[in-house]
Amino acid sequence: MDRIETMRAFVTVVNEGSFTLAADRLDLSPQLVSKYVSQLEQHLGTRLLNRTTRRLHLTEAGTRYHLRAQQVLNDIEELESQVGDLHTEARGLLRISAPVSFAIRHMAPMLSEFHKAHPAVSIDLQLNDRKVDILEEGFDIALRIGHLKSSSLVARKIAPVRLIMCASPDYLHERGTPQKPEDLKNHDYLRYSYMDPDAIPEVHKWLMQDGKSSAGGMISNNGDVLVEAAIAGAGITLQPSFISGSAIRDGHLKIILPDYEPEPMGLYAVYAHRQLLASKVRSFVDFMDGYFGNPPYWDKFEL
Incomplete structure (x- = not known):
């Protein structure tokens, strides 16, 4: 038998x-x-x-x-x-969906190096912060940030993603530096509209009253806009360190309530099938794994 x-x-x-x-x-x-x-x-x-x-x-x-x-x-x-x-060269068109701010800030050098290593693979990179349907929209890989829920898709964690609450030194000098979550209720909040409710930490709730910030602020579907607004003194924002890290390192933003930093999310490479995976997909996922470092290079700043 x-x-x-x-x-x-x-x-x-x-x-x-x-x-x-x-x-x-x-x-x-x-x-x-x-x-x-x-x-x-x-x-x-x-x-x-x-x-x-x-x-x-x-x-x-x-x-x-x-x-x-x-x-x-x-x-x-x-x-x-x-x-x-092992006997098949990675080749063909590789369609990738990626978050806007992450791709603009961190993917260009990686994609250039990948193409040098796999010249027979051409890349179609589409930037979008919404959750795309890989199968329906014809993507080979989607990069997603968050706490992934179980699904029929295959996911490999590429890097941890820290969420950091921060504001400009001038804003904090004028409005005061929060010492506990309750202090956030009187501050302007710069909110990311695509934030997953399941990933929102407890301190985020103190900033929101009936779905909007209690004192003032703004909402946007782009994290870079919110970080730049925070640098300009518009309020407090909760953003991934891959967006805010350089501003924190340069002193343009200051971390607040570090003891209440939420559990890190993850950057994941998500694709549809485990079996008979195309060489171009496996090559790209393997290339990304470990590329950004551990911890990622964008987290190398002084608290």
Whole structure:
């Protein structure tokens, strides 16, 4: 008995919902697919499927086995794909979606070096802070920032992303430096409109009353605008260090309430499929991994 073939037959039957459809997918006869599943059940000593004339029903053991068997088959395909990629040059058009401020500030040198290492890959980089649909919009990779929720997409963490609350020295001299979160209620808040509510720290709530800042401020869908407004003395902002770090390092912004800094988010490379991953996608994700340093170079400033 070929355990991989019987496992593949069982998983395909479950995924397709019938022996006939599974046989078409595997280019085998329905009788042989049924035989493979029976052999697997005999080998395991337990029933995986309850068969009726109309439907197939997974047993409890079948449900557990299907989940693990699917992962095993995915791992085998990925391993074979990686070995095949050793003899396949990365090439073709690589479509990437990335956040606006991060891409403008940090991606150009990396993309240039990647192209030198993989000259057969051309890049189409689209900047957008909204969450794109990779499959519907035809992207190979999307860079996303946040606390990712479980999904069918594959994600690799590229770097941590700190959220830092800061304001200009002149603003703090005029309005006072908050010593505790409650002090924020009387300050102007420069708010990023795409901020994920699940990622908003407790101190952010003190800045907001009924969906807007209690004292004043502004809202924008671009973090660079908010950081520049903070440098100009317009108020307090909560922004990733990859945007605010250079201004903090140069003394144009000052960190406030460092003891209340929220848990870091992550910069992730997200793509649609693990198995049979194109060489151009795997090459780019591997190239990004570790490129920005640990900690990232934008976090190298004095508090």
